[in-house]
Amino acid sequence: MKTVAVSEDTWRKLKELKEKMGFSSYNELINLLIEKWHLISLKEELSKIDVNIDMNEARRFIKYLKLQTT
Amino acid sequence: MNSASQLEIREFLVDSSALMYLHSHEVKEVLPLILYRVKFYVLTLSAYEFLTFIYLKFMRELKRSLLDTLSKLYEVISVDEQISEKASMIAADLLQHGVQVETVTVFNVAVALMKNLAILTEIPELYSPYSKYGVIVIDVKEFVKKFKETLREYITT
Numbered sequence: 721m722k723t724v725a726v727s728e729d730t731w732r733k734l735k736e737l738k739e740k741m742g743f744s745s746y747n748e749l750i751n752l753l754i755e756k757w758h759l760i761s762l763k764e765e766l767s768k769i770d771v772n773i774d775m776n777e778a779r780r781f782i783k784y785l786k787l788q789t790t
Numbered sequence: 791m792n793s794a795s796q797l798e799i800r801e802f803l804v805d806s807s808a809l810m811y812l813h814s815h816e817v818k819e820v821l822p823l824i825l826y827r828v829k830f831y832v833l834t835l836s837a838y839e840f841l842t843f844i845y846l847k848f849m850r851e852l853k854r855s856l857l858d859t860l861s862k863l864y865e866v867i868s869v870d871e872q873i874s875e876k877a878s879m880i881a882a883d884l885l886q887h888g889v890q891v892e893t894v895t896v897f898n899v900a901v902a903l904m905k906n907l908a909i910l911t912e913i914p915e916l917y918s919p920y921s922k923y924g925v926i927v928i929d930v931k932e933f934v935k936k937f938k939e940t941l942r943e944y945i946t947t
Binding site: 763771773783 | 806807810813816821825826839843844846847848852854856860892894895913
């Protein structure tokens with residue numbers, strides 16, 4: 721296990737959050753925070769390609785492209 | 791390949807049809823979780839096919855260039871000399887046997903074999919002529935279905 725240093729204020733916030741989430745360790749809490757950060761970042765990026773793809777149309781398009789290049 | 795072993799694979803090469811399916815409304819909700827758990831590679835040529843469709847259909851709705859966004863979501867692979875050589879060897883072999891070759895498909899197969907990745911596609915039959923090279927091809931719809939089932943099991947336990 722590794723140790724990290726945090727300020728008194730951060731320590732208090734982490735402790736409160738750990739109790740609120742019902743976690744038994746800070747390791748679990750930090751892992752959850754990391755996962756949340758990744759998911760939020762992914763959602764932000766995905767919102768930039770938020771289009772309504774019709775798969776029948778997409779399939780037709782791919783088959784058309786492939787036929788053009790064979 | 792059975793579904794249990796499909797789930798053990800954590801790295802895939804996605805082709806343009808799989809990209810379209812992953813970004814369709816059926817999968818949209820679960821896509822952040824999939825991208826968090828699984829590593830996806832995309833060949834620049836597949837990104838070109840995907841983006842051509844997106845720009846063609848949705849140019850008015852999109853305000854920015856999307857290649858940068860794609861490269862934040864997927865590991866984008868550029869075509870280099872080794873990939874080109876591998877792809878041309880496969881293409882030459884198929885042509886010798888009278889099989890038609892499509893450029894992006896043969897490049898996807900070359901990358902998958904070189905990097906030991908399974909190909910995710912929405913049109914598995916595209917890769918039928920390449921099965922003799924040992925490439926693993928998985929239907930993206932089956933993959934997403936299995937992922938959702940696993941997620942449900944995980945949540946309920």
